[in-house]
Amino acid sequence: MIIKDKEGNIIGPKEEMHWETVETMMPINDTLKAKLSTKKFAAAWFVSHCNARSGRDLIAEELRTELAKFDMQVDIFGRCGTKECPRGSMKECLQLVETDYYFYLSFENSFAEDYVTEKLLNGLNHYAVPVVYGGANYTRFMPEGIYVTAEQTRIRELAEEMVDIINDKQKYYDFFKWHNHYSYHELRDSRDTDAYCKLCALVNNQEKYLTTSIYEDFTKWWTPENECV
Template identity: 80%
Template sequence: MIIKDKEGNVIGPKEEMHWEAVEAMMPINDTLKAKLSTKKIAAAWFVSNCKAPSGRDLIAKQLQTELGKYNMQVDIFGKCGKKQCPRDSMKKCLKLVETDYYFYLSFENSFADDYVTEKLLNGLNNYAVPVVYGGANYTRFMPKGIYLTAQQSRIRELAEEMVDIINDKQKYYDFFKWHKHYSYHNPRESRDIDVYCKLCALVNNQEKYLRTSVYKNFIQWWNFGNEASP
């Protein structure tokens, strides 16, 4: 993920981010209000791994149950739910997030420091409020006040909060005030940052790493050094 300011400068993510307070940001304009006015379903979740180590499937099911008490729903797309979204139709499915869903469940499959995937971008860049569940310090990626956090101990309270926000348009609008100040981008849009993302991917995927020319070249160098040693 790349974060830019309103001038287009890359500002993050960094270990310490100095966000403008949401309370101090200007209200959203009528164009954005019109875009948000088509929302009608509480939340969407796109998922293919139904037994992730983080236990996110249980959290999603609990949230689905709690929201159901208010006649609101969580639509689950993929192998773990009733809605389908083939990979070659992802853009079309994300368009549904933009037009139909108030919230997007950005639930990670495992907990690790600073581990945030494209799930967060799916919400931010498709006009849905992210509901995060993971091990990252999310203030490195977003200012407080533009996302909600799911915790196993407070799913009922989370559902109540979501319902309250859905029923209060001004509260919902405030979650999008960041649009005038920041923008979020896929790392592939930047050559400089993409290098580091690829390195990270190699380190975290041993099987793929072992197949790379970088690793093979290192082994050749290592063997040559050992053969040349007395």
């Protein structure tokens, strides 16, 4: 992931970021408001790795149950859900996030310091507020006030917070004020299945062994420029 300021300068991510606060950011324009006006479902999640060690599946299911009490819908796409996103159709599926979903579940499969995958970009770059669940210090990647955090102990409160944001247009608009100040970009050749990312996840999950295939992929792929964040 690369973060740029409005002049196109690369500013992060880095250990200490000096963000504009949401309160001082410029309000969004009418064009962006119109783009956000088509939203109709609470949240989407694209996932194929089921029963991850982080427990994200249980969090997603509990959140879906809580939001259903407010007649709001969470759709899970892929092997672990009931919605399909055919191989090769990710672009079209992410377009649905832009048009139909208020939030995107950026739930990591591994809890590790600063382990953040493309799931975060799926929300940020497709006009959905990220709901984050992971071990990273997310203020290295985003200013506070443009995302919400999922915690195992407060899923009911999270659902209520999301409903409140959905029902208050101005609150929802404020989550997108960052568009006036920053932009997010993928690292070249970066993807969720990069061998380096797999290695990070395995190490931080205290796996005893690294499979030969992952090791071979890692040694072929890794260069200092390709380290994932």
